[in-house]
Amino acid sequence: MKKNNTKHKCVACKKQFYYNCLLKYHIRREHFNLKAFRPYWETQNVNQIWFERVLNTNFLAKMTKISNNEIAVQKLKEGTNIKPTEMEREEWNLNFLYPTNGKQPLKCRICSETYTREKFTKHFKESHGLVLKKYCEKCRKRFKSAMAGANHVCMKSTVE
Structure with a gap:
């Protein structure tokens, strides 16, 4: 099975x-x-005013940036003839925060060694015992790594 x-x-x-x-x-x-978009209010200076349309309504809101962390919002009357401010969205690429390429080295949690992606799987399987890679054909003893198999001195070969 x-x-x-x-x-x-x-x-x-x-x-x-x-x-x-x-x-x-x-x-x-x-x-x-x-990819993310920088909020429009972040691009504005302190005491700067702009107008935005209120979601799902015909109302406009007067937005004033009071400080870096505060915005004052004032609802305007329905018949106001002010055009909302055209907002250009600045795009941010967040790949630097989340490494996704295969070139990123991986760190083994058991022995704290770093390896490339291609070598990491082989290292983990051979060094930490998930796969017994080599064995002696005479005594059928298995080894965790190829190096251990190469250093093995078989007792059956010396007896014969």
């Missing part, structure tokens, strides 16, 4: 991953929109 080695499942596309860190990178790379 084959054991299912996948523990972590992506809710969006149903892909399965053995390690949680691989699932996190998959979600960031495939399903996150890493």
Whole structure:
């Protein structure tokens, strides 16, 4: 009976991953929109005034930036002939906050060594015992790493 080695499942596309860190990178790379827009009020200076349309109504609001953290909002009457301010949205790229490329080094949680993505899986399997890679053909002894297999001196070969 084959054991299912996948523990972590992506809710969006149903892909399965053995390690949680691989699932996190998959979600960031495939399903996150890493672009955001800077709020218009952040681009305004203190004491600057602009007009915005109130959502789902015909009203306008007079917006005044009082300080960096405060905005005063005043509702204008319905018949006001002021045009709302045209807002240009400044786009921010947030990729620097969430590394998603395969070039990012991965740190082993067990031995704290860092490896490239290609070498990390091999390191983890061989060094931490998930896969016994090498074995001696004469005595059938298994080894966790290829290096341990190369350094092995078989007792059956010396007896014969």
